[in-house]
Amino acid sequence: MAKKNKKVLLLGFGNPARADDGLGPAVAERIEKLNLPGVTVDSDYQLTIEDSAAVAENDVVIFADASVNCAEPFTFEPLLAANATGSFSSHSVEPVEVLTLAESLFKSKAKAFMLCIRGYEFDTFDAPLTEKAKKNLEKALIFLEELLITKNF
Amino acid sequence: MSANKRVIIEPVTRVEGHGKVSILLDENNKVTQARLHIVEFRGFERFIQGRPYWEVPVLVQRLCGICPVSHHLAAAKAMDVIVGADKLTPTAEKMRRLMHYGQMFQSHALHFFHLVSPDLLFGFDADPKIRNVIGVAIKFPDLAVQGVMMRKFGQEIIKATAGKKIHGTGAIPGGINKNLSIAERDFFLKDLKQMQDWARGALKIAKDYTVENLKKIASFGSFDSNHLSLIRKDGAMDLYHGGLRAIDAQGKKIFDHIDYSDYTDYIAEEVKSWSYMKFPFIKSIGAEKGWYRVGPLARINTCDFIDTPEAEAARKEFMAVTNGKPNNITMAYHWARMIELVHSIEKIGELLNDKDLQGKDLVVKGKRRNEGVGLIEAPRGTLFHHYKVNDDDQIVMANLIVSTTHNNEPMNRAVAKVADEYISGVPKITEGLLNRVEVAIRAYDPCLSCATHAMGKMPLKITLYDYQGNEITSRTKD
Numbered sequence: 001m002a003k004k005n006k007k008v009l010l011l012g013f014g015n016p017a018r019a020d021d022g023l024g025p026a027v028a029e030r031i032e033k034l035n036l037p038g039v040t041v042d043s044d045y046q047l048t049i050e051d052s053a054a055v056a057e058n059d060v061v062i063f064a065d066a067s068v069n070c071a072e073p074f075t076f077e078p079l080l081a082a083n084a085t086g087s088f089s090s091h092s093v094e095p096v097e098v099l100t101l102a103e104s105l106f107k108s109k110a111k112a113f114m115l116c117i118r119g120y121e122f123d124t125f126d127a128p129l130t131e132k133a134k135k136n137l138e139k140a141l142i143f144l145e146e147l148l149i150t151k152n153f
Numbered sequence: 154m155s156a157n158k159r160v161i162i163e164p165v166t167r168v169e170g171h172g173k174v175s176i177l178l179d180e181n182n183k184v185t186q187a188r189l190h191i192v193e194f195r196g197f198e199r200f201i202q203g204r205p206y207w208e209v210p211v212l213v214q215r216l217c218g219i220c221p222v223s224h225h226l227a228a229a230k231a232m233d234v235i236v237g238a239d240k241l242t243p244t245a246e247k248m249r250r251l252m253h254y255g256q257m258f259q260s261h262a263l264h265f266f267h268l269v270s271p272d273l274l275f276g277f278d279a280d281p282k283i284r285n286v287i288g289v290a291i292k293f294p295d296l297a298v299q300g301v302m303m304r305k306f307g308q309e310i311i312k313a314t315a316g317k318k319i320h321g322t323g324a325i326p327g328g329i330n331k332n333l334s335i336a337e338r339d340f341f342l343k344d345l346k347q348m349q350d351w352a353r354g355a356l357k358i359a360k361d362y363t364v365e366n367l368k369k370i371a372s373f374g375s376f377d378s379n380h381l382s383l384i385r386k387d388g389a390m391d392l393y394h395g396g397l398r399a400i401d402a403q404g405k406k407i408f409d410h411i412d413y414s415d416y417t418d419y420i421a422e423e424v425k426s427w428s429y430m431k432f433p434f435i436k437s438i439g440a441e442k443g444w445y446r447v448g449p450l451a452r453i454n455t456c457d458f459i460d461t462p463e464a465e466a467a468r469k470e471f472m473a474v475t476n477g478k479p480n481n482i483t484m485a486y487h488w489a490r491m492i493e494l495v496h497s498i499e500k501i502g503e504l505l506n507d508k509d510l511q512g513k514d515l516v517v518k519g520k521r522r523n524e525g526v527g528l529i530e531a532p533r534g535t536l537f538h539h540y541k542v543n544d545d546d547q548i549v550m551a552n553l554i555v556s557t558t559h560n561n562e563p564m565n566r567a568v569a570k571v572a573d574e575y576i577s578g579v580p581k582i583t584e585g586l587l588n589r590v591e592v593a594i595r596a597y598d599p600c601l602s603c604a605t606h607a608m609g610k611m612p613l614k615i616t617l618y619d620y621q622g623n624e625i626t627s628r629t630k631d
Contacts, residue, residue: 016320017215045221049267049286050305097287104290105298126200126215 001059003151005038009058009110010148011051011095012043014066019127020119023066023137026129027115030141036148047093055098056106060113060153062144063095066133067116073136076143079112111153115140174590176572182579187572189564189594190428198551206235206542210324213538219600221321222256222311223531223556227538229324230394230527234414235542237519238327244512245328250393251504252314252323253529257392258348258497259307260532261449261490264598265355266300269487272592273362278585299351306341306348310501313337328516335511342505345498352491352498356467359491363484367474370484372574374567374593377402377481379435379445380454381559383530384410388457390496392530398455399435399445404479407435413528416537422554430561433554444562447534448597449489454479461503464496483567486596531556533598557599567593 012028014021028043042054047063055061063079081100095114102108117140119133129137147153177186201212210229214221226249233241241249271284274293283292290297313333315321323329363370379402383395396410397419408419422431423440434443445451453472459465471488474480480489504510527538534556541550557564571593575586 015215045219048304048308049263049301050308053301053305100287101290101297101301104287105294105301 003153006060006151006153007058008039008060008062008148008151009054010039010041010062010064010144011047011054011098012041012064013045013047015045017126019121019124020066020130020133021122022129023117023119023133024064026137027064027117027140027144030137031144031148034145034148036145038151039148047095047098049093049098049101051093051098052101052108053106055102055110055112056108058110060151061099061102061110062113062115063098064115064117064140064144065095066119066122068119068122070116070118072118074115074117074140074143076113076115079114081112113153115144174568174594176576176590178576182577182582184569184572184577187565187569187590188427189561189568198553201548201551204548205546206232206540206548207326207546209540209548210326211320211322214320220256220260220531220533222252222315223529223536224538225315225321226253226324226393227527227529227531227536228540229326230529231525231538231540232326232527234525234527235522235540236326237521238517239519240517241328242512242514242517243509244332245515245517246393247504247507247509248314248329248332249324251333251501251510252311253393254497254500254504255307255310255314257307257532258352258494258501259304259311260598261494261497262300262303262307262352262355264532265359265487265491265494266296266303268598269595270296270300270358272588272595273358273487277588277592278583281584281588284588299354303348303351303355306344310341313341325516327518330515332512332515333505333510338505338510341501345502345505348498349495349502352495353463356488356491356495359488360467360470363482363488364474366484371482373589374483374571374596375481376483376563376566376570378563378566379407379438379443380451380479381435381445381447382452382455382535383413383528384455384457385460386410389460390452390456390458392452392493392497394529397528397535400455400479402479402481404454404477407437413537414526416526416528416539420554422558428561430558431554432562433559434562445559446563447556447559448486448532449493450480450483450486451534452530453489453492459492459496461496461499463499464492467492467495483563483593483596486598490598533557533600534559555600557597560597560599564594564597564599567596 010028010031012024014024016022016025025043028041032041079096079099081096081103099112102110117136121130173190175188175190176184179185204212209232210225213224213228267286270289274289275284315323323331379399381399383391384398385391385395397413398409399407401407411419419436420433421436422433424431432444434440435445453468459468471492524541529536536556537554539552540548543549568590571590575589576582579586
C-alpha cells in the first residue's frame with residue numbers, strides 16, 4: 001500500500017482536568033485541527049474496549065498518553081500485542097490490551113505505536129498543563145505532525 | 154505480643170478505580186478484621202463553589218471518567234430546579250432518557266462481559282493469566298465481540314445525545330441543547346435488533362449461572378439488608394426520575410414516594426475514622442441497622458413492576474427464586490443487572506420510534522430558586538446531587554452522595570463475610586481465595602474512580618504484612 005493511503009488512528013487519552021494527565025487529549029486536539037488526510041483523531045478520559053473495533057479499521061494506530069516516568073520530552077515506540085498481560089479493568093485499559101483485543105476479536109493487522117509525553121503533575125484537580133509539560137507537548141507535536149504527513153511508519 | 158498479620162489487596166482489580174482491601178489475621182490465620190478502603194477523590198464539592206450554576210452539568214463530568222453521564226444528568230436535574238423548570242418539554246426529557254439508557258446499556262454490558270464474565274466462565278480459582286478479558290477473547294470470542302459492540306452502541310448514543318464523549322453538553326438547566334436527527338435515529342435503528350438479541354443472550358447467561366449455582370452462591374457474601382431506589386408514581390422501575398422508596402429485607406416499606414428534595418429528612422451519613430468514604434443510613438432506623446443497598450439488585454427488589462415486557466417477564470422469574478420476597482443474594486446483582494440491560498434496550502427502542510425526539514421545543518424556564526436537588530438511578534445505584542446558589546448565580550454549597558457510597562457498608566459486609574468464610578483459618582492463602590473477596594466487591598460494580606491515570610500509575614500488588622507492618626511477602630498480580 002502506498003504510504004499516503006495508509007489510514008491512521010490517533011487515540012489521545014487522559015483527564016484534561018488533572019493537569020498533565022491531559023497531555024494525551026491535548027495532542028489529539030492539536031492534531032485534529034490540522035485536518036491531515038487519512039488521519040482519524042479521537043480522545044477520551046481513558047482507553048476503552050470499543051477502541052479495539054476502531055483500531056481494526058485502520059492500518060496504523062498511535063496511542064498518545066502522559067507518562068510519569070518516560071524519558072523527556074517524549075518517547076515513541078512500537079507496540080506489540082504479544083506483550084498484553086490481561087490485567088484489564090475498564091478504568092485502565094492499556095494500549096497493548098486494546099491492540100490485543102483488536103487482533104483477537106477483529107483480526108486487526110494494524111501497526112501500533114505508543115507516544116508517551118513526560119508529565120510532572122497529576123494530582124491537582126482542575127489544573128492546566130504545567131509549563132514543563134507544555135514544552136514537551138510542543139516537541140512531541142513537531143515530531144508527530146511530520147510523521148503523520150510522511151506516514152513513514 | 155500478638156502475632157496478627159495483615160493481608161492487603163491493592164488495587165482491587167476489575168472494578169472502576171482504586172480500592173484496597175485489608176484483612177487482619179491472628180496467629181492462627183483467623184480473620185479478625187476485613188475492610189474495604191476507598192481511595193476516594195475529595196474536594197470537588199469545595200472546588201465547585203463560586204462557579205456559575207449553568208456550568209455545573211459540564212463541570213461535574215470531570216468528577217469521574219467512568220460515569221460522566223450520570224453526574225451530567227443528576228446535576229442538570231438539580232439545575233432544572235434552580236431555573237424553575239418544573240416540567241421539561243417532551244423532547245428534552247426523552248433526549249435525556251435516551252442518553253441515560255444508552256449509558257446504562259453500555260455500562261452494564263461492559264461490566265458483565267469484560268469485568269465479571271472471566272469469573273463466571275472460568276471459575277474463581279482459574280489461572281489469573283486466563284481469567285481476564287484477554288482469556289475471554291481467546292476462548293469465547295463471540296461473547297467478547299458482543300460486549301465490545303454493545304458498549305460501542307451505548308457510547309454512540311451518548312455521543313449523539315450529549316454532543317461528545319468528553320465534557321458532553323447535551324443536558325442544560327431547563328432542558329437539552331439538541332434533538333435527535335432522523336439520520337442519527339436511523340443509524341441506531343439499524344443495529345437495534347442485534348442489540349436486543351445480544352442483551353437477551355446476556356440475560357440468559359446471568360440467569361442460568363445464578364440458577365445452576367444457586368446452592369453455592371446463595372450465601373456467598375450475602376446478608377439481609379434494606380434496599381433503596383427511585384420509583385415511579387405507579388410503582389414501576391424508573392431509572393431517570395421518581396420518588397424515593399426504601400424497603401427492609403422482608404419487603405416491608407420503610408418510606409415510599411418521598412420527594413427527593415427532602416432527602417436530608419430521611420438519609421444521614423456516618424463518618425468512620427478508617428475510611429474516606431461516608432456510610433449513609435436511613436435516619437428512622439439509625440446507623441447500625443439503617444444501611445441499605447442500591448443498584449440493580451435494590452431496584453429490582455423495590456419496584457412493583459417493570460414497564461417493558463421482556464424485562465418484566467425476567468423480573469418475575471427473578472423474584473420467584475425468593476418467593477416474591479426481596480432477593481438478598483449478593484451474586485444475584487449480575488442477574489438483576491442483565492434484566493436492566495434488557496430493559497434499557499427495550500426503552501431505547503421505544504424512544505427511537507418516538508417522534509418527540511425530533512421536536513424543536515428544547516428548553517423551559519420558570520421562577521428562579523436558590524436550592525436544587527437532582528437524583529438519578531446511575532448504573533451503580535442512586536446518585537444524589539444537591540446545590541445551593543446565591544443571587545449572583547454562584548454555587549455556594551454542593552453535596553454529592555454517589556452510588557458506591559450508598560453501598561459502602563454492604564460492600565464491607567460482603568468482604569468480611571467472604572474473608573471469614575474462605576480465608577479464616579486457611580494455612581495458605583491462594584490467589585483464588587483472595588479473588589473471592591474481589592468477586593464479592595465486583596458484584597456491586599463499584600466505581601472507586603480517582604478520575605486520573607497515566608502510564609505507570611496503576612500498580613497491582615498484594616502484600617502480606619505482620620502486625621508491625623513489616624512486609625512478609627508480596628506479589629504483583631498480572
